[in-house]
Amino acid sequence: MNWLHDHPDVRTIRVAAADLNGVARGKRLPARFADKVFTEGTRFPYSVMNLDIWGEDVEDSPLVFESGDADGLLMPTERGFLPMPWLSAPTALLPIWMFHMDGTPYAGDPRQALARVVERYKALGLTPVVATELEFFLIDDSGKTLRVPPSPRSGKRRTGGEVLSLRALDAFDIFFSQLYDACEAMDIPADTAISEAGPGQFEINLSHQPDPLKAADDSWLFKMLVKGLARAHGFAASFMAKPYDEWPGNGMHMHFSVLDAEGSNIFNDGTPQGSDQMRHAVAGCLAAMSGSALIFAPHENSYDRLVPDAHAPTGIAWAYENRTSALRIPASGPQARRIEHRVAGGDVNPYLMIAAILGAALIGIEDKIEAPEPIKGNAYALDLPQMPTDWEEAIDAFQNCEIMPRIFDRELITNFAMTKRQELHYMAELSDQEQTELYLDTV
Template sequence: MTWLHENPDIKTIRVAASDLNGVARGKRIPTKFAQNIEQDGTRFPLSVLNLDIWGEDIDNSPLVFEAGDPDGVALPTERGFMPMPWLENPSALLPMWMYREDGRPFDGDPRHALAAVLKRYADRGLTPICGTELEFYIVDDSGKDLKVVPSERSGKRRPGAEILSLRALDAFDNFFTALYDGAEAMDIPAETAISEAGLGQFEINLSHSHAMKAADDTWLFKLLVRGISRQHGFAASFMAKPYPEYAGNGMHVHFSVLDADGNNIFDNGGSQGTDVMQHAIAGCMNALGPSALILAPHGNSYDRLVPNAHAPTSICWAYENRTAAIRVPGGNHKARRIEHRVAGGDVNPYLMLAAVLGAALTGIEDAEMPPAPITGNAYDQGLPQLPGSWAEAIESFESDARIKRIFPAELIRNLVATKRQELQAFADLSPEEQIDLYLDTV
């Protein structure tokens, strides 16, 4: 309760956990009840973490009628209370994760899925360090068609994209200032902001940190960006492809792994990296097809994964090559790391990091070796491809042995049922309805 005592202006709190789609599910509670929540948690139906993107129950889910829709116990994560700078009334958010009545972690909780992968690393004396790069569009969605947001300074709408343009950033200086202030208040390490290749598209990098904090930071930052944008009169969207004619939103993740002495096990003192890094690359490559459902979880996700559109489509790796799915950046050898470039901005960060780090660990455990790194344009080399459709990705995820080494059976079952239900309904949506569905939910 220390934080609340230091912030006596807080009127209400929100308790929330991430569902499988990364949507925050929870409750609003008066501050006077906060101590009870912090000590004992609160109760949610387990099925709340397994809703579809519309917020509906999953048909025939064993969590609902078959089991009597039982409660779990939502307990605070180690993150603790934090402000919600996008709300007019002083409010605090308390992130939660779900346990069963008997105290066991709920296997359908995406944060627990990541925790299980990280325990496998810890059992080997290893600690993954991760940083994410989040791309998003700011859009005027007040009319029938999406438009670029007018500049806060000139009132004019930018006629085109401007990569790494200071003018584009400065046009929304009030927005970005509020965003960085909010990130600092929430202990989210927001670093560099740039303008990107799309119309009204930007990217902000989050500093490298331990993997669970990186996942928390990413999930919370998406809430913050969407909230601050609405506070400024427009929308922010992480959906994979809001505009057919412009680049999609990605969420690249950089990761290295430290041993018990704090040494980077990918660093061999030069640019090549260690054999262990090669094993991790092979693990990531071999899991790209089966894990596509995590990296591209929605119907709109597959509009982004097309050739020559700034998103990888080929299963390959390379040094300093942004057309490859797996890239090893240059720079100081002490920071040797892997960049995984497939995930869209619409992913659940907990599941994404669990999939990427779990795949890398599988490669390390099995001492797998990748093929030779490519050079040149990956789009032109006839390489193996990522799944080309949502339906294909669902089938691959459900049946793959590698996925079963990374994720618990209950989560696999729940996610597959969710995506099959969404796939069936998605087929009936018009393009306009698809944008309405995903624009600021994912």
């Protein structure tokens, strides 16, 4: 409440939680009633955490009519109030998460799912260190065809991709300057920005931090901020996996290492190869790759990105300093030895993504799973086990995977699979253009 006291110009607040698709669900209320959220919480139906991508109830979900569409209790997270710089009026956002009425965490909440994985690490005296890299397109969607917005500086449109181009960054300098100011105000550790391979495509890295929940919060809030700020500038920003058929899609890569109780990186053994525990973590991630593909590619459009020779991994393999593999061990000093997980699209729910990766890595460490030999060369040209190639295959793999119940509560597994099967059914009624219009802002 001190934050509101220090910002008397804030007249309204939003309370919001991430549903299984990562969509913000919440309420608007006058700032003078904010203290009630801290003392009493607020209530949503449990089913709100399990809506489909259109915001509709999932048919036959046990959370709806079977249970009387009962309420859960939502309380503020440790994040507290944050400004919403993309809105014209001074407004605060209060992130919340769901509990049962007796105060126990609701396992169907994606943030609670990640907290559950983090607690398992803590019980072993371990702390994951996490960073994400988020790719997005700036898009003029005012016409029937998606285009790059004209540069506010020159008024011109750049029609091609410009990898690591300062000119492409400078063309939207006002937008990026405001974005970095907003990230600082929201305590989002935005680091390097680069232009990417697609027209109007950029990537911003969020710094490593020894708090996976904050890393997930930051990624979720960053997506909300970028999309909101772009609209304030008159164009769209999209984390959609593949908005353009002819250009590479958007990914959300994750880098992680693990610290022991003394703060030492357990992936580091002083050699470039990394420790046995690092290879066990790699093996766990590989073992869970097919089963967790639905987490990394949750929408129909996601599978347009996961095709050979499109800068997104398709084979299940790992390698040293090789961007064609699903898991990459970047060249680094020994203390920074880490794993880069390269599968997820920009359209993911960050809480579920980070939980799936860290959960799989922990299973590898706990079970001492042996990793296969790292690959060399072009992964697309090798005979490798493959990721699911379509949405329905990924849903089946998620439901049938023996590893998933060791990471996620069975209720979340059931809810997420039901949500995706409903979306799969109704998505078949939409044209490609209608699908793009749906996904462009939503994911």
